[in-house]
Amino acid sequence: MKRQLPFFLVFVFGAFMAIQYFVPHKTSEAIYEFFIDILPIIGVFALALGIWSLTKVSVDKIRYRRENWQYAIFTLLGLFLMILFGFTDENWGFHWRMSPEVAGEGTDNPNFRLLFNYVMIPIQATMFALLAFFIASASYRAFRARNLLATLLLIAALILMLRFTPFFGDWIGLRLSETATWLMNVPNTAAQRAIVMGVGLGLVATALKVVLGIERDYMGRG
Amino acid sequence: MQQKHFWRFVIGLALMTMATALGQSEADPPVSDTLAVADTAAISVPAPLPVTNLIARDKPNDRGYGISLSWDLSPDDTGGTQSVLGYRIMRSTTPDGPWDSINVAGSGDALYDHIGPRHEGDSGYFPDHTDMYYRVDVLTADPGVAVSSGVVGPVQSRGQWFNTARTVVFLFMIAFCGLVIWFVTHARRGKDLYVRPLAGIEAVDEAVGRATEMGKPILYLCGLGDAAEVPTIASFTILGRVAKRVAEYQTQIIVPCRDPIVMTVAQEVVKTAYSDAGRPDSYNPDSVFFLTIEQFAYVAGVNGIMLRDKPATNVYMGKFYAESLIFAETGTMAGSIQIAGTDEIPQIPFFFVACDYTLIGEELYAASAYLSREPVLLGSLKAQDYAKAAIIVFAILGFLATNVSALGGPEWLAGFVDLFQVRE
Numbered sequence A: 001m002k003r004q005l006p007f008f009l010v011f012v013f014g015a016f017m018a019i020q021y022f023v024p025h026k027t028s029e030a031i032y033e034f035f036i037d038i039l040p041i042i043g044v045f046a047l048a049l050g051i052w053s054l055t056k057v058s059v060d061k062i063r064y065r066r067e068n069w070q071y072a073i074f075t076l077l078g079l080f081l082m083i084l085f086g087f088t089d090e091n092w093g094f095h096w097r098m099s100p101e102v103a104g105e106g107t108d109n110p111n112f113r114l115l116f117n118y119v120m121i122p123i124q125a126t127m128f129a130l131l132a133f134f135i136a137s138a139s140y141r142a143f144r145a146r147n148l149l150a151t152l153l154l155i156a157a158l159i160l161m162l163r164f165t166p167f168f169g170d171w172i173g174l175r176l177s178e179t180a181t182w183l184m185n186v187p188n189t190a191a192q193r194a195i196v197m198g199v200g201l202g203l204v205a206t207a208l209k210v211v212l213g214i215e216r217d218y219m220g221r222g
Numbered sequence B: 001m002q003q004k005h006f007w008r009f010v011i012g013l014a015l016m017t018m019a020t021a022l023g024q025s026e027a028d029p030p031v032s033d034t035l036a037v038a039d040t041a042a043i044s045v046p047a048p049l050p051v052t053n054l055i056a057r058d059k060p061n062d063r064g065y066g067i068s069l070s071w072d073l074s075p076d077d078t079g080g081t082q083s084v085l086g087y088r089i090m091r092s093t094t095p096d097g098p099w100d101s102i103n104v105a106g107s108g109d110a111l112y113d114h115i116g117p118r119h120e121g122d123s124g125y126f127p128d129h130t131d132m133y134y135r136v137d138v139l140t141a142d143p144g145v146a147v148s149s150g151v152v153g154p155v156q157s158r159g160q161w162f163n164t165a166r167t168v169v170f171l172f173m174i175a176f177c178g179l180v181i182w183f184v185t186h187a188r189r190g191k192d193l194y195v196r197p198l199a200g201i202e203a204v205d206e207a208v209g210r211a212t213e214m215g216k217p218i219l220y221l222c223g224l225g226d227a228a229e230v231p232t233i234a235s236f237t238i239l240g241r242v243a244k245r246v247a248e249y250q251t252q253i254i255v256p257c258r259d260p261i262v263m264t265v266a267q268e269v270v271k272t273a274y275s276d277a278g279r280p281d282s283y284n285p286d287s288v289f290f291l292t293i294e295q296f297a298y299v300a301g302v303n304g305i306m307l308r309d310k311p312a313t314n315v316y317m318g319k320f321y322a323e324s325l326i327f328a329e330t331g332t333m334a335g336s337i338q339i340a341g342t343d344e345i346p347q348i349p350f351f352f353v354a355c356d357y358t359l360i361g362e363e364l365y366a367a368s369a370y371l372s373r374e375p376v377l378l379g380s381l382k383a384q385d386y387a388k389a390a391i392i393v394f395a396i397l398g399f400l401a402t403n404v405s406a407l408g409g410p411e412w413l414a415g416f417v418d419l420f421q422v423r424e
Helices: A004-020 A026-063 A070-086 A110-142 A148-162 A169-211 B002-027 B033-042 B164-188 B199-214 B230-249 B260-276 B295-309 B324-333 B345-354 B363-372 B375-406 B412-418
Strands: B052-058 B066-072 B086-092 B100-106 B111-115 B132-139 B146-148 B152-155 B218-223 B253-257 B288-290 B313-319 B337-342 B357-360
Touching: A004 A026, A004 A169, A026 A070, A026 B260, A026 B288, A070 A110, A110 A148, A110 B295, A110 B324, A110 B345, A148 A169, A169 B164, A169 B230, A169 B345, A169 B363, A169 B375, B052 B132, B052 B152, B066 B132, B086 B111, B100 B111, B164 B375, B199 B218, B199 B230, B199 B313, B199 B337, B199 B357, B199 B363, B218 B230, B218 B295, B230 B253, B230 B260, B230 B313, B230 B337, B230 B363, B253 B260, B253 B295, B260 B288, B295 B324, B313 B324, B313 B363, B324 B337, B324 B345, B337 B345, B337 B363, B345 B357, B357 B363, B363 B375, B375 B412
Parallel strands: B218 B253, B218 B313, B253 B288, B313 B337, B337 B357
Antiparallel strands: B052 B066, B066 B111, B086 B100, B086 B132, B132 B146, B132 B152
């Protein structure tokens, strides 16, 4: 029963989700929306597990003085400070939920905003900005003309990059632009469509295997 | 020279400020009712001819609360006096009114879908299964001149139980499901099915062996998708196989998760893999842990693990977005062997460039069947191959039909292509 019930539920709800795509009726839509609304509720309960996991791993690291344990202090500090600021107002009054009468509580708490705007956002922007440098280093590796295919890739990439440069005059510039457009619209689109079709079929086949209980490894004991 | 530029700038700024102030005073003239009335009275437009052939019917393939209207344009819209500015849609629950103005369609528009709110308290509530009457008024520049069409109705809106616009998708899904079940049944009877080798999956054993020799852990990422997404489910299956190998080789696995539900499932999968390998005591519950939900905070956390712990192998399987290249390049810098698999097409080139092995698109889904070698799972791969072959055949037929009909061939060829269109 412990194993059969989850598989039965997966079958029922999986089949419903597949069928509701073809049923536009308001009843089908209402049931679909009900299930979609449940997901965040499950997510909130799971978030508590996540916070517990992060806290336990970090506390253990500090307690047993594992390598680089100092970082765990900042992890816990960030985690609990944000939670604390989220539940308090600017006068350190504690609130379980947001109220329009109280100024500067929850996400409007000045300390919360301070940490979010001046610590969280700059750090995230920095991480994202790394992408520009990594693209350069990855391109350098990808565009080395080691064999015929890599050379073709290099030539295609050069054409695509050079189409925006103004140094080649009208005639060459126009030819570069036309070739780049052709590369994007024909070989590139054809390859992408082939992958999309494969992915689509793979998705349906995997979903079908899950719904029919053929694929069971995701549930632990397979 | 610098001073000259400065004075130019100051004068320019002053002129701009003056112009803005003047512009505002012109843009917002004092409201004068007398002037407005005089302007309106000055416009004299002959009454246009009304719309004809007004048809109201239940909007097809919807949830309900929708009526589709169509009409023939007023002869004075595109031709005649060309005095038509638009068409006002009017609705009533009785043929004699009172009439509610629903919306205005522009001149040249001969179709309108009236989709109303479905909750009774909402403004303009649109009850299903209730008689409705419609008429269309032709609007001109003179607000006093509006010519009404005849009243049509009664018409009722109702939801449909099958979306006929998706019939082709439905038929294809049924055919594909049938194909999968047929091949799975055949595989169960013991028929040998060949699957081409997947280099990325073949490399898993090698990667785990390398980690064991180096005494370093294996880092496994399930991606940024949630537990309900199919790529994440495929990733769990591969995680189970990798974790089993890790348990057999007595090495260590690290699985930092972005989603708490994914973490819970991954913990169960890894625990089961250790039990299956006959080493349940070696399982460390802290090896699968939650980091953060924030995308780039997660990236920072994982990159920190890569650079501090220097894993021998990094495995990325599942849904990845902008962070894919940051992971893969950091892993390269840390000197790890890297195996990646995702169905996110924009991220595939990044993984392809920076990783040693990449599973492209559908190979992510094939990996679980390939790893397990279970005939039942391999059967579904065969079904995918046959479905792809069918798509190729239909694509060629569609190409031929389009071109032959364009070159003056029979009309039914163009209809053949239309058969496969999915209309919303």
